[in-house]
Amino acid sequence: MSATALSIEGLRKSFGAKDVLRGVSLDVEIGEIRALLGANGAGKSTLIGCLSGALQPDAGSITVDGQVHTGFTPRTAFDAGIAVIYQHFSLIEPLSVADNIFLGDERVKHGTLRPREQEAVATELLQMIGAGFSPRTEVSRLTVGERQLVEIAKVLRREPKVLVLDEPTAALGEREARLLGERLLQLRDSRDIAIIYVTHLLHEVFSLADSITVLRDGAVALEERMATVHHEDVIAAISPSYQVETRRRSAVVGDDAPVLSLKGLHTSFVGPLDLDLAPGQVTALFGLMGSGRTEILETLMGMRTPSQGQMFLRGRAHRPGSPSRAIADGFALVPADRKQRGVFAQLSSADNVLLPHVQRLATPIARHRSRERNAFARVADRVRLQPADPTTLCRHFSGGNQQKLVVGRWLVDGGDVDVLLLDEPTQGIDIGARGDLYRLIRETVTETATTIVFASSDPEEVLLLADRVLVLQRGRIVVDAPADSLTEQDLLAAAHGSSTSELESEVA
């Protein structure tokens, strides 16, 4: 049974000057579940893209079932026997389950669809994976877990040699996630198939996988049988410990009255949250993608309505309902998706910074150019904008300087931001600008006693920048501690959902 199902040899892929895959080699056998791990940006998505045919590798080969390929289109990847189930669902909501299962490869006779035949096959597939709904159901009526099963049924129909699941449990509840795991084990034992399971969750790895591959910076950092690997090895391979430089803390976690309090807060995904945030403090929300970081920031900002619980701003109920109300209350958000939600690429640097302030700076009749110029100059100096020119279009700045514009927007004199929320503030930003932003955040908090909350998936950044760290896992706070008392390993272990003792019992 130990025939090789998939063999990847020296796979390379770069985007522009950035080498994302730097010669990845990987062998997976039939009847094996291989866990694939790596930090965000380690190259997992690119590797999967090359397997699914969404991306073309620059060099290297992919051998499936003895056939050598140098790259795929989505169609040839299917034909070769690789099936990929994506993190984001790719089902077509207005179509039925059966239509989705057969999409792109319908059963036809003389060009006419055979819906009965399709439904019969779909019923069989759904039964095999224990799904209890009819193939005629419209997908829009299914729950997230049910849709996941449709995705699996859809790819199983093509009898793939290799099944790739990209964080399949990210959107599932605990019970649904466990059921999925059982079905995958069953599938591995009942069919000639190799399964590649991409995940961030270590406890899934240890309960499901036969072997593990960790990617770091586009190369394989670890490859082991599960029986011979320890969780410390895995965490070390994902993110080797850096020399964390000694940092100067602002005032000790204070006894000041909290600026912001959350009491039993729930959103669709997050909760319950009980939390007090002090002024003049930087709090980090550390967690993996889908842990609820962004949801919390968006709820504070009025972009989501809590389903339960209350928020208090300086003791008064905080129910923003919209970002504009939240801004009026002294909140500001720097979103993670800078391009889509942060900058106005076609506007000048000054317009980007002053947009929320133009009204305030203006005279009753017209904009006040000299006040605007001065306000911009002060911000540009403070954030160390390069070049510090008010007329340059935003899109001509580097990523780091664009981010300085977005952050600077909330640091204009008289803007009165009490609570500054930052979502992945340094994602995709070069080292130099990153340092500027860190310094800026620390300066802001010491000089103005602003309350700063930032979400990050970078443990190094969290420990460098925060006074207090909250680790989130599946919408719950699992760690709340001063940054001084934590190490990167602590953060990763907590976020990956396993305390050491739990892990050992699972391994044993």
Next chain:
Amino acid sequence: MTVSLSPARGRIVGARGATGARVGRFVASNTLLIALVLLCLFFTTQSSRFLTTGNLTGITLQSAILLVIVVPMSLLLMSGDVDLSVGSVVGISAVVTGLAMTQWSVPPPIAVVLGVATGTVIGAVNGILIAFGRFSALIVTLGMLAGLRGLAEVIAPRPVYGFTPWFSTFGSGRSFGVPYLVMVAIVVVAIGAYVLGLRPAGKHIKAIGTNREAAFLSGVRVNAMSFWLFVGTGAAAGLGGVMIAARLNSAPATSAGVNLELDVLTAALLGGIAFTGGRGSIRGPVLGVLFLGVLQNGLTMMNVAPAWAVVAKGGALVGAAALDWMTRRTTSADT
């Protein structure tokens, strides 16, 4: 947001019994049909000439060209694209057909083929630019709308007329009481319903309109499908041009098909085609065309000024959007 009257969305809530709920569901999913019947009843009370075989046949004849074009346009909209050029494609195809018969001495059947081919080629150009060249459908087809109208006037500065009896019979004749043009429309509607309901392409169209990326990753040939939808829409508009020339027995470059694209889009919207793609039927837009036809005909019969008929058309559309909004609010209350 999308305007949609035909598809039932969830249950109607309320303390009514099972029968009441069933009636409610029927009303929700057949709003346009019910509105059409009510409109017919209203006009019947207003004019004794409305409910006559002659008048009803006249309405279908008036609607035939719109029907031919609304079918592929609806498929195109469901795939998330739009073709604004159809009015001018109708114009230039009518002119080409007319010139072929009068100036180039081509036999009428060949002239018909030339007219349809003109639309097909334009559709192919649209398709290549939009599906493969990644140009915006709005820009390309808006440019075609203006450019082709001008071109039609350049090649035929004055109305083309004086066609052979064979051709004018195609426009005005009938068999077993059914006008030939209506027969053409019925065939096109049948083809549309077949493609949407029974061919894989029907599923692919909705898939592309819902999530192009997901469709692509499922192995659907998304660009080829978009291309063929533009070709089909162009061909149908070409056929529409031939039909208009046959019915008018002339091909006026300045007026044939002017503003037709607006009527086509209005009918599609009334018929529950989501302009954002993904949802829709053939039945809906067909009823939409008939609704517009009955409205126009009935108001003319009541001697209402033509300008008011245009106002009524716009009102119907806004009313449909409002009604859809209200139904969706009631039906989503229980989810």
